[in-house]
Amino acid sequence: MMRALKSFGAFWYDFVIGDDWQVAALLVAALAVTALLVHLAGVNAWWLLPVCAFAALAWSLRRATAGKSTTGKS
Amino acid sequence: MNALPLVLTVFVACAVEAIEALTIVLAAGLTRQWRSTFQGMAAALIVLAAIVGVLGPTVTLLPLTALRLVIGALLAIFGLQWLRKAILRAAGYKALHDEASAYLREVAAAQAAPASSRRGISDWYAFTLAFKGVLLEGLEVVFIVITFGDNQRDLGAAVVGAAIAVVVVAATGVAVRAPLAKVPENALKFLVGIMLTSFGTFWGAEGAGVKWPGNDAALLVLVPVVAVISLGYAACLRRPHRADTAAGPQAPVSQAEGVSGL
Numbered sequence: 530m531m532r533a534l535k536s537f538g539a540f541w542y543d544f545v546i547g548d549d550w551q552v553a554a555l556l557v558a559a560l561a562v563t564a565l566l567v568h569l570a571g572v573n574a575w576w577l578l579p580v581c582a583f584a585a586l587a588w589s590l591r592r593a594t595a596g597k598s599t600t601g602k603s
Numbered sequence: 604m605n606a607l608p609l610v611l612t613v614f615v616a617c618a619v620e621a622i623e624a625l626t627i628v629l630a631a632g633l634t635r636q637w638r639s640t641f642q643g644m645a646a647a648l649i650v651l652a653a654i655v656g657v658l659g660p661t662v663t664l665l666p667l668t669a670l671r672l673v674i675g676a677l678l679a680i681f682g683l684q685w686l687r688k689a690i691l692r693a694a695g696y697k698a699l700h701d702e703a704s705a706y707l708r709e710v711a712a713a714q715a716a717p718a719s720s721r722r723g724i725s726d727w728y729a730f731t732l733a734f735k736g737v738l739l740e741g742l743e744v745v746f747i748v749i750t751f752g753d754n755q756r757d758l759g760a761a762v763v764g765a766a767i768a769v770v771v772v773a774a775t776g777v778a779v780r781a782p783l784a785k786v787p788e789n790a791l792k793f794l795v796g797i798m799l800t801s802f803g804t805f806w807g808a809e810g811a812g813v814k815w816p817g818n819d820a821a822l823l824v825l826v827p828v829v830a831v832i833s834l835g836y837a838a839c840l841r842r843p844h845r846a847d848t849a850a851g852p853q854a855p856v857s858q859a860e861g862v863s864g865l
Binding site: 544545546547548549552553556557560561563564567568573574575577578579582583585586587589590593594 | 672676677679680681683684686687688690691694696742743746800804807808810811812813814815816821825828829832833836840
């Protein structure tokens, strides 16, 4: 039973979060900061989430390719 | 928002998944046995329809703001995952997805597997191969249909987009009786990653309380900006590749990331 639950959880983790959990963590943090800025500081921070998404993607790509070479298939 | 962008986005995303499912179904049917393959496919479609039937209307009961926050966040995370893989493929750091070689791998495995019947199914291997293939690829379709449909309060339009994609891909597969290797799948995956990330970011921020400049029209700017920046990342990563290939090709970062392969 526990093994089935673990497999189920692992499947959904891999399905949604994928290879880089830090991208997901950054995005959730950016959403939380956006909500705080809007509701507490009254700042309409529409720009924050896209900027954080691009930064998270760049950071993830940099880590994925650091010190690695290519397939030569592009 | 007009239903057309919704239908088109869901159509392209679902077509990509349907092409991958078709490859697995064809490998099972042509190599093993069509009857068990169709039974596996039908069982998976029933499970997927049940998930949409239960989850779709249930999720709609949530308040729109909470729905957009949660679904938008999930969609943006999911979209960035697609985009990351698409950029790594475009830049040559990850092997391109190739339906022809995927088909050959599935055929080799299907030919090597022994025949056995279970629970009234004459070829259990063909049944499970078709069931798993359609279910796993179909789950991504369900995820996209529910997130897009519920967020736009137009589940029907999303279902129509998905259904058209599945019918078109299935009909083409029946006509050519081969994996759809000529479809520019890697470019489509890049496009889907851009759309999922753009819509996820838009809805997630709206759920957090943001008012986008121009409301829904902001998407007309956001989608091209995500596209340009993503293509820019791919171009930047591709530059060192040219120098590398002069020295000879080396091992890729990974050729089998993730449960679904995206």
